[in-house]
């Protein structure tokens with residue numbers, strides 16, 4: 376479904392990613408791990424077209440999307456929730472969802488479905504997003520992505536800095552989406568959560584994939600050293 380081959384990108388003359396290859400099959404949950412600053416966010420930004428690739432290829436559902444702008448990738452079924460729960464703080468919860476629904480010209484049911492994933496948002500529809508807790512904003516950010524009815528959901532550290540009760544709700548929501556057949560590419564630093572959720576792992580170090588495998592592989596010493604846990 377998602378195929379990344381030899382991907383390179385960076386900022387100006389600073390190269391951050393060096394020949395990254397990975398795949399996410401339909402319905403699979405792949406977790407990208409690695410210490411701070413190794414290039415995880417840069418990888419997701421490049422996969423989604425927020426940052427241009429300087430070499431390599433990103434293909435989605437059999438189509439080369441490497442040069443497509445992000446909104447075209449969304450139209451093909453990719454959705455991205457960047458780090459730091461990006462919402463429009465001055466808009467209401469409903470307004471945030473409607474902006475996305477209108478942008479993707481989706482049906483109203485898509486909005487209802489997204490709210491079913493996070494029922495905690497239902498009584499808050501009229502509240503300004505800026506007044507939500509960090510955890511509620513993260514739920515809203517994921518709900519906005521779901522409004523586009525993606526086939527691949529890309530999440531950058533969705534539980535970072537969020538109160539434990541909502542971390543559990545977010546984990547359960549990701550689990551349900553995965554169980555329903557959605558493919559997920561997840562950056563997650565919290566090892567235990569990643570072990571519970573992921574089918575496969577990639578570990579990045581200094582912009583390279585240095586390890587990949589299943590949960591059983593991830594428990595080994597070498598892996599723990601790479602993650603410094």
Ligand SMILES: Nc1ncnc2c1ncn2[C@@H]1O[C@H](COP(=O)(O)OP(=O)(O)OP(=O)(O)O)[C@@H](O)[C@H]1O
Pocket residue numbers: 386389391409410411412413414415416417418
């Ligand atoms: N906008 C930017 N301009 C220049 N350099 C950047 C920019 N964003 C990130 N970098 C650099 O690129 C490298 C990779 O950063 P990136 O955010 O992709 O890492 P990360 O693995 O996601 O880390 P974290 O877990 O801290 O978010 C780092 O050296 C970082 O300083």
